[in-house]
Amino acid sequence: MSNIFSLTFRSSAFIIQFLDYWNTRTDLRQLFNQQQLPDLPPPISGDKNLGKNSPISLNLCPICGHKRTNATALTSSGYVFCYSCIHSYLIKNNRCPITGFPSKLEQLVRIFS
Ligand SMILES: [Zn+2]
Known part of the structure; x- marks a missing residue:
């Protein structure tokens, strides 16, 4: 049973x-x-001084505008910067300089190419 x-x-x-x-x-x-994939959301409140005068390209850092050194991605937004530029920016501002998304140093990832 x-x-x-x-x-x-x-x-x-x-x-x-x-x-x-x-x-x-x-x-x-x-x-x-x-x-069709959905459109990306617009930036929340990025730094007004960044991204306009310095073009966001495959090789240039959006913060300093020069060729990136020690390319580092910020995982909260996906943008890539020089390590020293984004490290200094995050210590002062705790957000992505382009999108304005809240960000921490733990979200930096070194890119090896
Ligand atoms: Zn830079």
Whole structure:
């Protein structure tokens, strides 16, 4: 008798998990079928003096405007700076100089290329 109960219980649990998986899979398929990714949100309140005069390019630091030395990414925004520039900026301001997102020194990541 206990075997029948155990088998019924396990079968029911399997069916419930399968239905949950199937519904989740359908939601993910709908998500990936979207043709266009959502637009990036605008910067919150970046430093007005940065980014306008110094172009944000692949090789230039948005803070000093020179070729980046010890390229370092700020993970809160994804922008890349010189390590010394962004380190000094974060100590004083605790936010990304471009987007204004709150940021900490722990969010700096060295980029090796
Ligand atoms: Zn710099």
